[in-house]
Amino acid sequence: MGLFNFFKxxxxxxxxxxxxxxxxxxxxxxxxxxxxxxxxxxxKLRDELVQVIRKYVHxxxxxxxxxxxxxxxxxxxxxxxxLPESK
Amino acid sequence: MSKVIVxxxxxxxxxxxxxxxxxxxxxxxxGHKTAVIDFDVGLRNLDLIMGVERRVxxxxxxxxxxxxxxxxxLIKDKRVDNLYILPAxxxxxxDALTKxxxxxxxxxxxxxxxxYIVCDSPAGIEKGAFMALYFAxxxxxxxxxxxxxxxxxxxxxxxxxxxSKVAEDGGSVKEHxxxxxxxxxxxxxGDMLGMDDIVEILSIPLIGVIPESGSVLQASNSGNPVIMxxxxxxxxxxxxxxxxxxxxxxxxxxVDVEQKKKGFFQKIFG
Numbered sequence: 001m002g003l004f005n006f007f008k009x010x011x012x013x014x015x016x017x018x019x020x021x022x023x024x025x026x027x028x029x030x031x032x033x034x035x036x037x038x039x040x041x042x043x044k045l046r047d048e049l050v051q052v053i054r055k056y057v058h059x060x061x062x063x064x065x066x067x068x069x070x071x072x073x074x075x076x077x078x079x080x081x082x083l084p085e086s087k
Numbered sequence: 088m089s090k091v092i093v094x095x096x097x098x099x100x101x102x103x104x105x106x107x108x109x110x111x112x113x114x115x116x117x118g119h120k121t122a123v124i125d126f127d128v129g130l131r132n133l134d135l136i137m138g139v140e141r142r143v144x145x146x147x148x149x150x151x152x153x154x155x156x157x158x159x160x161l162i163k164d165k166r167v168d169n170l171y172i173l174p175a176x177x178x179x180x181x182d183a184l185t186k187x188x189x190x191x192x193x194x195x196x197x198x199x200x201x202x203y204i205v206c207d208s209p210a211g212i213e214k215g216a217f218m219a220l221y222f223a224x225x226x227x228x229x230x231x232x233x234x235x236x237x238x239x240x241x242x243x244x245x246x247x248x249x250x251s252k253v254a255e256d257g258g259s260v261k262e263h264x265x266x267x268x269x270x271x272x273x274x275x276x277g278d279m280l281g282m283d284d285i286v287e288i289l290s291i292p293l294i295g296v297i298p299e300s301g302s303v304l305q306a307s308n309s310g311n312p313v314i315m316x317x318x319x320x321x322x323x324x325x326x327x328x329x330x331x332x333x334x335x336x337x338x339x340x341x342v343d344v345e346q347k348k349k350g351f352f353q354k355i356f357g
Contacts (some may be wrong), residue, residue: 008285013277014277015277015278016277016278016279016280016281017277017282018275019233020235020280020284020287020288023234023237023238023288026238026289027238027241027288030241030242087326
């Protein structure tokens, strides 16, 4: 430690630590996204469901929502169909 | 038993081709019959880094399409015995690479008694990069101490463990982290991610750290793999990588700030 260092008011910011923190958060997030990613068959399942429902009721693509929720012991397939108002 | 090793990174410009050239030349120099394949179809550069650009007659895609035999396309290195280079095609599009085509070439190399087949991957996660890693037994993931490179390495590690042939067959590709362009003084100053931080984030074993060095550019200027420059720190660090790959347990070099002798006045005034 030299004499002049004593008078330096502030230490330069450690950006490497910042980089590490940002990466750790980002990568943890990206990994969790991967594990909760919805199965590949979901879009096709949704399309076929819409076709079947249309045989009986008129629904648009937006009216059928398909989701997979990850649980601890099991996954749940959630199906949400909004029917048109009956007259 | 031959081994297929992919040199990959996700991100471009981190030193895949430099590392492929140095690593394969190092393996060959120790008596292992080694082939290094450039998978960067359309943007070939391994030939240039290895100084054989004027000897390219046939390429990878010619062999896949049956327009040349593998023997005709392989360029035998004139400096190192046991080293052969298979250049990428410069003109064709990357759809020319098929799983079947790549597999038949790798099998032919294995049957020809090659000990190591080093696949130099293109950047990105498109077809060329996928083909380079698909048949790999082991992977050298080249990473710079910089946020985007670390993130891309993490991505490519995910792909290696889910989409490679070994992974499809229920196994796992053996991973090695190779940190390149490392500046110990910038790490100490807090401006650059340290190797321990990168290892912690990616959580794969470290096979080596290559220091930032002017000799890498000099080597590529002259078309010699940098490992042949025995004087340079980068060349020596690559030698260490080859030793560790072959099972030796040796300490890291060039990762600490060089101790400069301080004069009397420097000691006092800092």
